[in-house]
Amino acid sequence: MTAISRLSRRIFIACSLGCAMFASSLAQAQLSIEITGAGASRIPVAIADFAGDDPMSRIVTGTVRGDLERSGLFKMVDTTGAALDENTPVDYGAWKNRGADALAAGSLVRSGNGRVETRFRLYDTLKSDALGGAIYVTNAGQLRMAGHRVADFIYEKLTGERGIFSTRIAYVIKSRNQYHLQIADADGQNPATALSSVEPIISPVWSPDGGRLAYVSFEKKKPIIIVHSLASGERKVVANFKGSNSAPAWSPDGRRLAVVLSKDGNSQLYTVNADGSGGLQRLAQSSGIDTEPRYSADGSSIYFTSDRGGSPQIYRISSQGGAAQRVTFDGTYNVSPRPSPDGKSLAFITRRDGRFQLAVMDLASNQIQVLTDSSRDESPSFAPNSRMILFATEVGGRGVLSAVSIDGRIKQRLSIAAGDVREPAWGPFLK
Numbered sequence: 001m002t003a004i005s006r007l008s009r010r011i012f013i014a015c016s017l018g019c020a021m022f023a024s025s026l027a028q029a030q031l032s033i034e035i036t037g038a039g040a041s042r043i044p045v046a047i048a049d050f051a052g053d054d055p056m057s058r059i060v061t062g063t064v065r066g067d068l069e070r071s072g073l074f075k076m077v078d079t080t081g082a083a084l085d086e087n088t089p090v091d092y093g094a095w096k097n098r099g100a101d102a103l104a105a106g107s108l109v110r111s112g113n114g115r116v117e118t119r120f121r122l123y124d125t126l127k128s129d130a131l132g133g134a135i136y137v138t139n140a141g142q143l144r145m146a147g148h149r150v151a152d153f154i155y156e157k158l159t160g161e162r163g164i165f166s167t168r169i170a171y172v173i174k175s176r177n178q179y180h181l182q183i184a185d186a187d188g189q190n191p192a193t194a195l196s197s198v199e200p201i202i203s204p205v206w207s208p209d210g211g212r213l214a215y216v217s218f219e220k221k222k223p224i225i226i227v228h229s230l231a232s233g234e235r236k237v238v239a240n241f242k243g244s245n246s247a248p249a250w251s252p253d254g255r256r257l258a259v260v261l262s263k264d265g266n267s268q269l270y271t272v273n274a275d276g277s278g279g280l281q282r283l284a285q286s287s288g289i290d291t292e293p294r295y296s297a298d299g300s301s302i303y304f305t306s307d308r309g310g311s312p313q314i315y316r317i318s319s320q321g322g323a324a325q326r327v328t329f330d331g332t333y334n335v336s337p338r339p340s341p342d343g344k345s346l347a348f349i350t351r352r353d354g355r356f357q358l359a360v361m362d363l364a365s366n367q368i369q370v371l372t373d374s375s376r377d378e379s380p381s382f383a384p385n386s387r388m389i390l391f392a393t394e395v396g397g398r399g400v401l402s403a404v405s406i407d408g409r410i411k412q413r414l415s416i417a418a419g420d421v422r423e424p425a426w427g428p429f430l431k
């Protein structure tokens with residue numbers, strides 16, 4: 001397959017969409033996460049068993065420990081024999097002797113109407129000081145979310161970066177000739193199917209508020225772009241022009257979508273209103289294929305892939321249109337630009353010695369680092385704190401998801417027994 005045919009493949013896949021339904025057979029098909037690399041130095045932290053109702057406390061405790069351990073930045077310290085909650089006086093010396101730099105203790109309390117309060121405190125054992133705490137109120141079916149919130153708090157206090165454990169991911173599973181758009185917790189648990197199809201579902205992207213997904217649908221016997229409200233299930237067609245409508249990307253304010261349309265010939269960049277009210281604006285004109293747009297973090301520019309120079313490379317253009325500037329010059333194939341939420345980095349797929357690998361560019365220095373040693377990487381997606389990148393790849397001929405830290409040290413692999421996993425998209429921080 002030539003470079004340009006590979007670039008075009010995602011634009012012109014033809015499929016017909018099945019009904020939007022929940023696939024019960026996949027509802028229990030959870031992603032499993034394997035740690036394949038960890039940080040050079042991990043923070044030793046003790047998470048005491050949360051006090052309270054035993055089945056519920058085990059869920060919260062296990063979620064907190066699992067989140068922190070999978071991040072690759074923390075090492076769990078054994079808490080066997082420790083009986084304490086958020087109000088128990090802390091013996092700092094004893095915990096330092098166990099090797100813990102930090103300690104978290106908490107409890108679960110039923111508060112009526114099916115609600116549960118998850119309470120906890122975090123302590124710095126080296127400085128013999130409390131670092132704070134919180135109370136999260138959920139129903140009994142949301143205990144894992146409470147655990148994610150606790151882990152987020154601990155992560156931020158100990159690293160200085162905002163935690164991402166309570167965020168969500170979207171991805172597409174191919175199983176038994178069916179395609180299912182799934183939404184799950186960032187650790188792959190609690191999956192639910194938002195959409196099912198007998199043909200491929202491609203290019204899902206989260207709205208900035210996390211309440212909607214835009215994606216490409218072929219239910220009109222041609223590729224069109226739909227915005228799907230996850231709470232109500234309402235679906236709006238936002239791009240249904242002549243030819244192909246593909247590759248949606250949200251503006252940071254959630255009001256516009258950058259899209260790729262072929263209505264005037266080659267695939268070119270446009271923007272439309274995200275509410276389906278029109279507002280079509282053309283951004284650029286070229287004799288080649290322009291595709292895969294993504295807004296910069298501040299919304300002032302759009303990164304995209306184009307073969308206008310003879311081979312697929314990454315360019316940048318003002319979000320209001322105008323002249324485009326080339327961004328990548330190293331190699332003959334660089335595609336799928338994904339600017340980081342903090343505006344400091346650009347992830348993309350590069351071809352090196354016939355292998356398609358995930359790379360990241362420091363936008364201040366233009367230095368590039370290849371982050372993976374795989375050969376079929378695609379569809380990168382930054383975590384909202386800009387530290388991790390989720391992407392699709394292949395292992396043993398089967399699609400899996402992987403994640404890698406921005407420095408390449410922390411690596412994870414997410415797979416599912418039900419089938420191929422593709423098209424990942426990491427959602428924003430919860431409000």
